[in-house]
Amino acid sequence: MGLMEWNATDLWIKEFQGLADGSLYFAQDIFGDQFCIRVDGIYHFNPETAQLDKLAPDLDGWARIVLDDYNLFTGYPLGKEWQQMHGRLAPGSRLLPKMPFVFGGEFSVENLYPFDAVTGMRFRGSIAVQTKDVPDGRQIRLRVVD
16 A cells, blocks of 8 residues: 555544544554654654654654664564464554553464454554543443444
């Protein structure tokens, strides 16, 4: 999928109800976490929380950071382990956690399953919107809508 298609508001961004606006999404890791360009730099966007963390002022700085710690920023170790057990991940798919990481899901192969990248972003947009104002440690009840 191309850059323009991935950044179309009606593809997945609208599911975040404004929490994902103002960015140009250009890359993602094995879990579908996004890397994006904003006015003041390059950011990591966590789709489960819609949290943005600034990584670098420009693309060169971002590339250096990712290459220096690619295990963290790409999910390589878990992606490799999953692939050794299950084979190649289909194009357009990402590994999503069965129990979302934000809810305490483990970073383990047993907690991962392949899922369509777009559908996964939409689903996690719903999680981010429903939990954005919930304090840490509070119990929540997620509403799942088909």
